[in-house]
């Protein structure tokens with residue numbers, strides 16, 4: 001009875017504990033020496049084509065270098081891994097980022113990866129109205145594939161360096177984020193403005209959620 005009531009919380013908790021145990025087994029000395037707890041998070045970068053998903057992912061991964069001037073369409077799901085230390089805590093969040101292609105022909109294939117998402121960064125291009133509408137659709141699709149309340153979302157309006165071509169106001173972006181109880185920021189990957197913001201916020205929110213579930217779990221025993 002108790003198990004059924006808290007089934008979702010318990011399975012979420014076991015998943016998180018499993019993650020921590022796995023990383024401690026792989027890096028026992030590192031973990032013991034620094035007392036860092038590493039949490040793993042499956043993070044999706046979603047949105048239309050050519051809005052800067054791969055650029056954001058690669059720039060974040062390479063600590064701010066390598067924004068390609070050429071456009072290479074992502075035709076597969078690229079996986080990039082990077083850890084973010086959460087300041088003032090003992091936690092580090094390892095982002096396992098799924099950089100997804102946006103073309104319809106890949107959509108069914110890509111949606112197979114959507115389950116067990118922990119974090120989502122949904123992007124649009126502030127100069128492109130269609131990408132803003134599609135951002136909403138991508139969020140709907142991924143949330144449908146995951147249990148309610150299990151995914152933390154962040155909405156990003158990219159390309160603020162193209163201010164004179166802006167079609168989507170900051171307020172509209174904030175409105176979309178509110179609809180999904182997500183955080184929001186605008187950025188320019190090209191000018192390297194605000195690109196760490198989504199990752200820092202998501203790492204902090206993920207850590208808080210982990211701690212809240214630990215507390216909740218211990219209150220049950």
Ligand SMILES: Nc1nc2c(ncn2[C@@H]2O[C@H](COP(=O)(O)OP(=O)(O)O)[C@@H](O)[C@H]2O)c(=O)[nH]1
Nearest residue numbers: 049050051052053054055068071159188189190
């Ligand atoms: N002006 C401008 N161009 C950008 C920005 N971010 C990415 N781009 C360019 O937009 C194009 C598509 O980027 P990409 O990351 O491949 O988009 P994706 O299809 O969403 O993965 C590339 O030519 C990038 O150089 C930005 O902040 N400002």
Ligand SMILES: [Mg+2]
Nearest residue numbers: 053054073074
């Ligand atoms: Mg891409």
